[in-house]
Structures are given as C-alpha cells and as structure tokens.
Amino acid sequence: MAQEYKLILKHADEAGYTPDIECYLRHGGYDTLKKAFAFQTKTLAEGKTQTPQEQLRQEVMTSGLRGRGGAGFSCGLKWSFVDRKSGKPIYLICNADESEPGTFKDRQIIHKDPHQLIEGMIISCFANDVKLAYIYIRGEMPEGAKILNAALKEARAKGFLGKNILGSGFDCEIHVHRGAGAYICGEETGLIESLEGKRPYPRIKPPYFPAVLGLWMCPTIVNNVETLCNVKHIVAMGGAEFAKLGTPNNTGTRIVSLSGHVKKPGYYEIEVGKATLRELIEDSKFGGGLRDGRKLKAIIPGGSSSKVLKAGEKFKLKKKDAEGKDILVETDMLDLPYDFDSLAQAGTMSGSSAIIVMDDSVDIVGALANLSEFYAHESCGQCTPCREGSLWMNKTLHRLTHGEGRAQDADYLVKIADNIPGGRTICAFGEACSWPVQSFLAKFKDDFVAKGKADEERRAKETSEPKKLEVAHH
Amino acid sequence: MSFQATPELEAEVNELISHYPVKRAASLMVLHAIQEKFGWISSDAVQWTAKKLELQPINVFEILTFYPMLRQEPQGKYAIKVCRTLSCALGGAYELHHHFCEKLGLDAHKHGPQTTKDGKFTVEFVECLASCGTAPVMMVGEKFYEGVSHKKADEIVAGCK
Ligand SMILES: Cc1cc2nc3c(=O)[nH]c(=O)nc-3n(C[C@H](O)[C@H](O)[C@H](O)COP(=O)(O)O)c2cc1C
Ligand code: SF4
Ligand code: FES
Numbered sequence: 317m318a319q320e321y322k323l324i325l326k327h328a329d330e331a332g333y334t335p336d337i338e339c340y341l342r343h344g345g346y347d348t349l350k351k352a353f354a355f356q357t358k359t360l361a362e363g364k365t366q367t368p369q370e371q372l373r374q375e376v377m378t379s380g381l382r383g384r385g386g387a388g389f390s391c392g393l394k395w396s397f398v399d400r401k402s403g404k405p406i407y408l409i410c411n412a413d414e415s416e417p418g419t420f421k422d423r424q425i426i427h428k429d430p431h432q433l434i435e436g437m438i439i440s441c442f443a444n445d446v447k448l449a450y451i452y453i454r455g456e457m458p459e460g461a462k463i464l465n466a467a468l469k470e471a472r473a474k475g476f477l478g479k480n481i482l483g484s485g486f487d488c489e490i491h492v493h494r495g496a497g498a499y500i501c502g503e504e505t506g507l508i509e510s511l512e513g514k515r516p517y518p519r520i521k522p523p524y525f526p527a528v529l530g531l532w533m534c535p536t537i538v539n540n541v542e543t544l545c546n547v548k549h550i551v552a553m554g555g556a557e558f559a560k561l562g563t564p565n566n567t568g569t570r571i572v573s574l575s576g577h578v579k580k581p582g583y584y585e586i587e588v589g590k591a592t593l594r595e596l597i598e599d600s601k602f603g604g605g606l607r608d609g610r611k612l613k614a615i616i617p618g619g620s621s622s623k624v625l626k627a628g629e630k631f632k633l634k635k636k637d638a639e640g641k642d643i644l645v646e647t648d649m650l651d652l653p654y655d656f657d658s659l660a661q662a663g664t665m666s667g668s669s670a671i672i673v674m675d676d677s678v679d680i681v682g683a684l685a686n687l688s689e690f691y692a693h694e695s696c697g698q699c700t701p702c703r704e705g706s707l708w709m710n711k712t713l714h715r716l717t718h719g720e721g722r723a724q725d726a727d728y729l730v731k732i733a734d735n736i737p738g739g740r741t742i743c744a745f746g747e748a749c750s751w752p753v754q755s756f757l758a759k760f761k762d763d764f765v766a767k768g769k770a771d772e773e774r775r776a777k778e779t780s781e782p783k784k785l786e787v788a789h790h
Numbered sequence: 791m792s793f794q795a796t797p798e799l800e801a802e803v804n805e806l807i808s809h810y811p812v813k814r815a816a817s818l819m820v821l822h823a824i825q826e827k828f829g830w831i832s833s834d835a836v837q838w839t840a841k842k843l844e845l846q847p848i849n850v851f852e853i854l855t856f857y858p859m860l861r862q863e864p865q866g867k868y869a870i871k872v873c874r875t876l877s878c879a880l881g882g883a884y885e886l887h888h889h890f891c892e893k894l895g896l897d898a899h900k901h902g903p904q905t906t907k908d909g910k911f912t913v914e915f916v917e918c919l920a921s922c923g924t925a926p927v928m929m930v931g932e933k934f935y936e937g938v939s940h941k942k943a944d945e946i947v948a949g950c951k
Contacts, residue, residue, distance in 0.1 A: 417875045417918035448811075455822070455859045456871075456919050458932040491809040494822055496857035499917065513817035513843075515856045532812060575877035575922035582923045620876060620918075670922070672877055686876045690917050 318591035328428035337470035340431035372443035378555030380567035385540030397527035413502035417620035418670030421571035422541035430467035436548040499694035504538040518743035563589035566655035576673035578603035589655030610675035618667025621748035623755035685713035691749035721768035793834030866912035875918035881925030
C-alpha cells in the first residue's frame with residue numbers, strides 16, 4: 317500500500333512548527349551545514365586527493381537526485397558541467413518561479429520551512445564554490461518573498477550567511493529577487509535575463525548553457541526549490557542512503573501537487589515511483605477518489621505542459637521478469653507508477669509533479685481552450701512559430717468554444733501544433749505549448765470534430781432560415 | 791505630475807542596488823519598490839529609475855511594458871486578481887470572476903484589468919497563482935484567498951473599506 321513519505325515536508329505541517337530560525341534550530345536546523353563544513357580533504361587510492369567540495373558533489377551524484385523543476389535532469393551531472401576553470405565567479409540561482417499551472421509545492425516549502433531551503437542553498441553554494449546566490453521568486457508570492465527575506469536576515473544574524481561562515485573561511489550571500497508575473501521567467505535562461513534586469517527572453521543553447529555562460533556570462537547553476545532542499549538531506553544521510561528512497565533511477569521523494577476533480581486535492585510527498593496514479597487519485601490517504609457519481613475522463617500528469625492521459629488508455633511498460641529479463645507489461649494509465657521513467661514510457665512526463673484530474677463533467681475542448689489561452693498569454697514572442705502558433709491555436713480554440721467552430725479545426729490545430737516544436741524555437745516553451753494540443757487532439761479528436769460540426773450545422777441553419785427582423789412596437 | 795522619490799525609497803533602492811554586482815539587475819526590484827509606494831509607475835518614475843541605475847530610459851521602459859504585474863497607470867485601491875487557469879477554472883474561477891464583475895459593475899467579457907469608476911477596485915483575471923489545490927483562488931493586493939465561494943467573495947468586497 318502506498319504511503320506518504322515525508323522527507324522535505326517532515327515538519328512543515330506539524331502543529332507548532334513555525335518558519336523562524338529558532339524553531340528550525342530546535343529541529344536540528346543547520347546541523348547539516350556544519351557537517352558539510354567538517355568534510356576533510358581525502359586521499360584516494362592512486363595518491364590523488366579529493367577536496368570537501370568534490371566529495372559533496374560526489375554525494376549528490378551518488379544520490380541519483382533528478383531536478384524537481386520539470387525536466388528531471390540529474391543534479392549531479394548538472395553540477396559537473398559547471399566551468400570551474402574560467403576564473404569567473406560561479407553563481408547559483410534557486411528557481412522559485414513556480415508557475416507551471418497545477419504546481420503548488422515550492423510554495424509550501426517557502427512559506428512553512430524557508431530555512432530548509434536556505435540551508436540547502438548554502439550547502440550547494442559551498443559545494444560549488446559559489447559566493448553569491450539568488451532566489452528568484454515569482455512576483456505573485458509577495459508573502460513568500462517577505463518570509464524568505466526575514467529568514468535570510470535571521471541566518472545572517474546567526475552567522476550562517478556572510479563572511480567566514482561558522483569559522484569555515486567560506487563567504488556566502490543570498491538575495492531574494494522578485495519576478496513580476498511572467499511564466500517564461502521559470503525557464504532558466506529567461507530567468508537569468510530577467511535577473512539581469514532585462515526582458516526575460518530565453519537565450520539560445522548552444523552557446524548559452526548556464527553552466528558556462530549564465531548570469532552575467534559567468535558559470536551559473538539553476539536549481540528548483542525542492543531540488544536544493546534535497547541536497548541538504550543528501551548530505552545529512554549520505555548519497556547512497558538517499559538513493560535507497562524511491563525506485564532505481566527515480567530516487568528520493570517528490571511532493572505531488574494534486575488538483576482538479578478529486579475529493580481531497582492537496583500536496584502529498586511520496587517516495588518516487590512508490591505510488592501509482594490510481595493510488596494518488598483514489599486512496600483515502602491521498603486524493604480520496606473522484607466526486608460521487610463521477611467517472612474519470614482524463615489526467616494531466618505533470619503540469620499543464622505534459623501530455624494528457626485518457627481514462628482507460630493502456631501502455632506497454634518495461635519491467636523485469638523473475639529471471640531479470642526485460643519484458644513488456646500492459647499497464648492501464650491509472651496503474652502507472654508515479655515517477656520520471658514510467659510516465660516517459662507512457663509518452664508523457666511527471667514534469668513538475670502536478671496532477672490535474674478531470675472527471676466526465678469536463679468539456680475537453682473547453683479544458684484545452686483554457687490551457688491554450690495560458691500559452692498564448694505567456695509566449696515571450698521571440699520565435700515566430702511559438703508566438704504565432706500559440707496565438708493561432710488559442711484563436712481556433714476560442715472560436716470552437718464560442719459557437720464559431722468548423723469541422724476542420726481539429727486538423728488545423730494539429731497542423732499548427734506540429735509546426736512549433738522540433739528545434740524551431742529558442743526554448744522548450746515551444747514544445748510545452750504544442751504538447752497539450754497534440755495530445756488532446758490525438759486522444760479526444762472526436763470531441764473536437766463534433767463541436768466544429770455542430771457549429772457548422774447551426775450556422776448553416778441560421779443562414780438558410782434568416783432570423784426574422786425584430787421590429788420594435790411602441 | 792512629477793515623480794518625487796522619498797528619502798525612504800532612495801534608501802531602499804540603494805540597498806537593492808547593493809545586492810548585485812551590476813546595477814541594471816536591480817531594475818525589476820526597484821520598479822517593485824516604486825509600485826508598492828505609488829501604486830503605479832509613471833514615466834517620470836522610469837526616468838528616475840534609469841538615472842539611478844545608469845541606464846537609458848528605454849531599458850527600464852522595455853521591462854515595464856513586458857511584465858504583467860507592473861502598471862503604467864494608476865489602478866484601484868484594491869487590486870483583485872482572480873486565477874483563471876485550468877485547476878481554478880474546474881473549481882469555478884469563471885463564475886467567481888463573473889460574480890465580482892457583476893457586483894462591481896464591470897464587464898466580465900472584457901480583456902485585461904478593469905477599474906471601477908470610483909477608482910476603488912481593479913478586477914483582473916491572472917494565470918495560475920500556484921495554489922491549485924484550493925481552487926478557486928484570488929488575491930487582493932498582497933493578500934491571498936483560497937477556496938473562494940461567492941459568499942466569501944462578498945465578504946472580501948465588504949471588507950475593503
Ligand atoms: C517554459 C518553462 C517554464 C519553466 N518554469 C519553471 C518553474 O516555474 N520552476 C522551476 O523550477 N523550473 C521551471 N522550468 C525548468 C527550468 O528551466 C530549469 O530546468 C529548472 O529550474 C532546473 O532546476 P532542476 O534541475 O532543479 O529541476 C521551466 C522550464 C520551461 C521551459
Ligand atoms: S519558444 Fe516561445 S517562449 Fe521560448 S523563446 Fe521562443 S517565443 Fe519565447
Ligand atoms: S490554476 Fe489557479 S492557482 Fe493554479
């Protein structure tokens with residue numbers, strides 16, 4: 317039976333747990349930072365030495381931690397790409413933009429346990445020789461920004477930030493930087509431009525990989541809030557121990573944001589892959605099932621950009637049989653383990669670990685129209701396929717939901733969506749805005765065609781039987 | 791109307807600038823600080839910011855025109871932001887927005903922020919506010935409200951003096 321497993325949110329919702337530093341210290345706060353500072357240079361077999369920083373980075377690599385922001389990229393690998401020979405300063409940015417629709421997990425950490433994030437950041441800074449870091453928090457979280465600023469002030473006062481932290485000789489400072497309502501600031505290179513005080517136009521890769529040419533053209537690490545919190549736990553328990561949590565290649569825990577048509581929407585921390593979508597939606601420990609009398613229609617499993625899953629869909633999932641041979645097992649969409657790899661095998665992704673549940677009361681055309689409006693509003697406008705495509709898709713879906721649809725709109729939408737991704741755009745927003753359209757149309761095409769047809773028939777009737785002119789009688 | 795920076799704002803801005811090795815990086819935070827004090831950002835405020843950060847006014851203007859939260863004209867005393875994205879829409883966000891507009895005499899179908907004639911309220915649809923589990927959600931100024939029923943909406947409006 318699937319259980320919640322609280323690592324990051326261990327204390328956040330405990331009665332009497334407050335976001336101030338005294339409370340954090342009572343719960344062993346900043347002990348892990350002290351542990352990190354206590355690492356000694358190690359002599360390896362061939363006479364080589366390994367610095368404390370290298371050991372810490374090795375722990376993160378060993379832990380198998382994958383980024384919690386959306387792409388699920390190995391954190392250890394990301395850190396290994398950092399250009400440490402350039403002579404330029406290295407920066408770290410915590411991505412607290414949390415703007416992928418459906419996602420509300422970083423908010424919990426920031427509001428309830430800000431020092432956990434700060435400790436994770438200081439350790440990450442120490443491990444990567446970073447002396448200046450920023451927390452980029454979305455503009456619509458003014459309270460979160462205040463909480464973080466207060467926490468940073470407390471940490472400075474206690475000597476966890478500033479010069480020569482705890483006598484380690486290590487200097488580090490962290491500042492809060494607020495966004496102002498643009499989703500594209502969550503994309504790491506858009507975020508960097510925004511932090512530099514410009515429009516958040518994403519940069520093209522290559523050459524602008526943040527690990528080499530990031531903030532002010534210096535090597536930069538961008539990690540999600542939850543990822544950086546995990547670093548603290550990896551150092552506390554050791555990378556190998558952390559890797560025992562979750563499932564192979566999908567280690568640790570994830571905070572799942574569950575919203576839409578379930579009885580108990582909310583955030584639930586689980587070991588990665590140790591609960592299925594069915595358990596997350598139906599189990600009384602999690603979503604508690606659909607509303608009474610309702611049937612499942614669809615699930616968006618990893619934030620609004622992830623491809624939709626249709627109720628009843630089946631997938632061939634790679635598993636090992638008793639002899640350890642790879643076999644394919646037919647799996648219902650609800651029985652997909654909630655992890656990075658299973659959802660990828662089902663052609664979608666766990667993305668920002670945000671599940672949006674839709675029951676049979678939902679008008680699927682309307683749901684896609686809602687998302688398309690989001691993407692049309694949020695495209696930064698640099699790339700023609702994304703700027704025009706997101707607007708055309710939105711316009712088409714708008715007419716389909718306002719009585720002006722056409723039967724061929726379904727095909728038209730697919731044609732537009734297919735022409736956005738595939739290296740035609742600067743950033744992954746291009747993919748992100750076409751995936752919902754592609755997947756909704758692939759799985760629910762009939763709904764879209766029917767809507768367009770009905771509109772056409774209604775309009776044809778209206779033109780053949782012209783409306784009687786209303787004559788006002790006085 | 792010329793923009794007059796108070797000594798307080800001046801001090802706050804100097805502190806913000808000290809957070810970055812490059813002055814320009816402070817611009818978004820400086821505009822936030824100005825908007826917090828004045829409610830919006832006038833072209834004089836843009837000039838002042840540019841001078842303070844050793845930039846051309848266009849450098850400041852281009853971010854003012856990009857970010858949805860930054861205002862180029864005064865808004866109502868109470869800025870109501872209703873989330874309209876999918877999870878909230880499934881939870882009744884459109885009905886909630888309609889309710890506010892109807893109650894305050896605004897057009898629910900019009901795009902963009904709308905301000906009541908008396909300048910008291912600005913109502914606006916915004917995208918996902920990262921609290922989708924308690925839909926529908928909204929903000930009034932910096933205050934956050936979750937699971938907003940129409941009754942709760944009425945109470946919120948009544949509480950805006
Ligand atoms: C359009 C777009 C929006 C994104 N929004 C966010 C976001 O709100 N928060 C976040 O942590 N990552 C977001 N990302 C992912 C970041 O670009 C980046 O991969 C992430 O912050 C890296 O952190 P991680 O490796 O710890 O996951 C977004 C990516 C794209 C393409
Ligand atoms: S893909 Fe879209 S969001 Fe990304 S840079 Fe191009 S226009 Fe901007
Ligand atoms: S959809 Fe409204 S808060 Fe996320």
